[in-house]
Amino acid sequence: MSDVSLRGVRKSYGALEVVHGVDLDIRSGEFVVFVGPSGCGKSTLLRMIAGLEPISGGEVSIGGRVVNDVPSPQRGIAMVFQSYALYPHMSVYENMAFGLKLAKTPKAEVDQRVREAARILQIEPYLDRMPKALSGGQRQRVAIGRAIVRDPKVFLFDEPLSNLDAALRAQTRVEIAKLHDTLDATMIYVTHDQVEAMTLADRIVVLNSGRIEQVGTPLELYREPVNTFVAGFIASQRMNFIDVTPTPDGVMLPGKILLPIQHAGLASARTLGVRPEHLELASDGAADLSGTLAVIEQFGEYALAYVEMPSGETITLKLDGAPELHLHETIHIKVPPEAIHLFDEAGRALR
Amino acid sequence: MKNQANPWLTSNLWVLGLGMLPAILLIGLLLYFTAWAFAFSFTDLALVGRKSVEWSWVGLENFERLFTRRGFLESLWTTVIFVFFSAIVGQSVLGFLLAAALRGSRSTLRSVVEVCIMLGWLLPDIVAAFLWSATTAQTGLINQLIITPLGLPPVNFINDYALPVVTIANIWKGTAWSYLLFTAALDSVSREVVEAAKVDGATPLQRIWLVQLPIIRPHIATNMLFITIWTFTYFPLIFAMTGGGPGRQTETLAVFLYNQSFSRGNLGFGSAISVAMLLIVGVLSLFYLRLLREPK
Ligand SMILES: Nc1ncnc2c1ncn2[C@@H]1O[C@H](COP(=O)(O)OP(=O)(O)OP(=O)(O)O)[C@@H](O)[C@H]1O
Ligand SMILES: [Mg+2]
Numbered sequence: 001m002s003d004v005s006l007r008g009v010r011k012s013y014g015a016l017e018v019v020h021g022v023d024l025d026i027r028s029g030e031f032v033v034f035v036g037p038s039g040c041g042k043s044t045l046l047r048m049i050a051g052l053e054p055i056s057g058g059e060v061s062i063g064g065r066v067v068n069d070v071p072s073p074q075r076g077i078a079m080v081f082q083s084y085a086l087y088p089h090m091s092v093y094e095n096m097a098f099g100l101k102l103a104k105t106p107k108a109e110v111d112q113r114v115r116e117a118a119r120i121l122q123i124e125p126y127l128d129r130m131p132k133a134l135s136g137g138q139r140q141r142v143a144i145g146r147a148i149v150r151d152p153k154v155f156l157f158d159e160p161l162s163n164l165d166a167a168l169r170a171q172t173r174v175e176i177a178k179l180h181d182t183l184d185a186t187m188i189y190v191t192h193d194q195v196e197a198m199t200l201a202d203r204i205v206v207l208n209s210g211r212i213e214q215v216g217t218p219l220e221l222y223r224e225p226v227n228t229f230v231a232g233f234i235a236s237q238r239m240n241f242i243d244v245t246p247t248p249d250g251v252m253l254p255g256k257i258l259l260p261i262q263h264a265g266l267a268s269a270r271t272l273g274v275r276p277e278h279l280e281l282a283s284d285g286a287a288d289l290s291g292t293l294a295v296i297e298q299f300g301e302y303a304l305a306y307v308e309m310p311s312g313e314t315i316t317l318k319l320d321g322a323p324e325l326h327l328h329e330t331i332h333i334k335v336p337p338e339a340i341h342l343f344d345e346a347g348r349a350l351r
Numbered sequence: 352m353k354n355q356a357n358p359w360l361t362s363n364l365w366v367l368g369l370g371m372l373p374a375i376l377l378i379g380l381l382l383y384f385t386a387w388a389f390a391f392s393f394t395d396l397a398l399v400g401r402k403s404v405e406w407s408w409v410g411l412e413n414f415e416r417l418f419t420r421r422g423f424l425e426s427l428w429t430t431v432i433f434v435f436f437s438a439i440v441g442q443s444v445l446g447f448l449l450a451a452a453l454r455g456s457r458s459t460l461r462s463v464v465e466v467c468i469m470l471g472w473l474l475p476d477i478v479a480a481f482l483w484s485a486t487t488a489q490t491g492l493i494n495q496l497i498i499t500p501l502g503l504p505p506v507n508f509i510n511d512y513a514l515p516v517v518t519i520a521n522i523w524k525g526t527a528w529s530y531l532l533f534t535a536a537l538d539s540v541s542r543e544v545v546e547a548a549k550v551d552g553a554t555p556l557q558r559i560w561l562v563q564l565p566i567i568r569p570h571i572a573t574n575m576l577f578i579t580i581w582t583f584t585y586f587p588l589i590f591a592m593t594g595g596g597p598g599r600q601t602e603t604l605a606v607f608l609y610n611q612s613f614s615r616g617n618l619g620f621g622s623a624i625s626v627a628m629l630l631i632v633g634v635l636s637l638f639y640l641r642l643l644r645e646p647k
Pocket of ligand 1: 036044
């Protein structure tokens, strides 16, 4: 049993409260990702689970045991830091063996566990090197290896890939996913990166200013964000938000075009959200929105078109392939009614 | 093509020479004095009297006297004890412990301790010496505040325990340097590395001993190098407090050198002492510089 649960967890620095009562249940073996804007309290939350930061209020339990007053080493966790935090004066082998040696593990077992971890991470050739003589990616593996040898119930990662270049990040991401599959341990992972969150997580926890906005599987968050914050935060291209006026038959778009929608809570709709990949090009007559093309970014497999509305808003479209569009040309857009999200005045999604 | 890397400088060799003049003078002067001491260590030059003019070469006689006469070896031993206890054990260890203990605390205690040790450092040697002699004398503050109220007979510390008293005075005087250096060194150890050790199960003592200390090893070696050399040749505090006495109890090499050269007037013998001190400090420096090097 290695589930982690947080009950009304709070953190304050003096009079300043930065985490305001977080409730969360993480099941044994689950991969949970914390995302949120910078300064929202992701690291603080993780460090409270790790035992590196005193808990100001509430309860943290790991494997059914309240650990508020249990020191880090006895919590059955291992942590991988953003800066890798390798001991610079120890070889790779010693770095990985340090925790076991402190715990007075028999030498043969230390050796066997270090070599096993090194094999999994393919760092056997570097075991005798000093951390200084390793590349960033290799150091990150050693840091993960140091976590593995402790055979923890819960792995904690604080932005472990943010110091790597894009290619290495993608590769290491896949390896962490594999690792989770092999080790069958609970993993809690903090990141800024949408792609890491979407691809790695069993469930994503979206945090904002010290509160949980939504918890759900990546697809739940993508399909049914509970508010404009989550809708705008999840997915690599930000959702378009358009101010609308509700009418009995649907919502009125800025160009005085009625988008017919059947919805129980229609009357309180103020904002319409639609993802760039769900918008389509249309002919003049069938258009729901029209504007001029301000910028087009061609990625080959798809293109992003930024269309400026007469009302001043910019709408992003994600179009397949390499569409032949010209700058300043008028673009007509169709909004598929089944793909839209409606939000009320407070930004809450209408269900 | 002609080499025109720096046309202004190459065309103004005189300016270049003029700019370097102070440096050349300084180096020349240093070499001159060193050579002077070295040369006169082979003579019987005296400060006053006939031998201050009609000195003669005496070969290695002065150096033989270092080992055959009383004085030099005793002073060397006193110096070793003084350096070991006041600089290495006292200033360095105390400075490190203070830096480690006060690290991260923003309390008033820290400010108070910092002000105290900085005061010791900033106070002129002679003033400090006066304060220490006055405090530890038979009628001094320690006797009046502690010993006499306890009903014990007053103790003349500066006389009966001269070497321990100057050693403690020098610890008080010099700890600030080590404290500052180690505070900066500990700040350079990444916080996440220390936290990683914490997660790995290291106790606070193990974190210091197995993680922080090895990481700041080069700083420790640098510090040892500096304070050993400084303390080895340190003169004003001891001289002002005891003048080397009582007897020869606190006559370190620097005081011995002064007494021989200027009280007794044996400039030739004094030069030999200074050459010997230079050699000892040089050997010590080599040892520390080896410590500075990376392992393996
Ligand atoms: N020692 C401290 N004293 C006061 N406030 C702090 C302290 N440490 C963190 N904070 C505040 O707590 C909040 C949460 O910090 P935290 O490091 O958890 O953010 P984060 O979500 O990890 O951000 P990032 O994505 O930039 O790493 C921030 O607003 C920060 O300013
Ligand atoms: Mg953070």
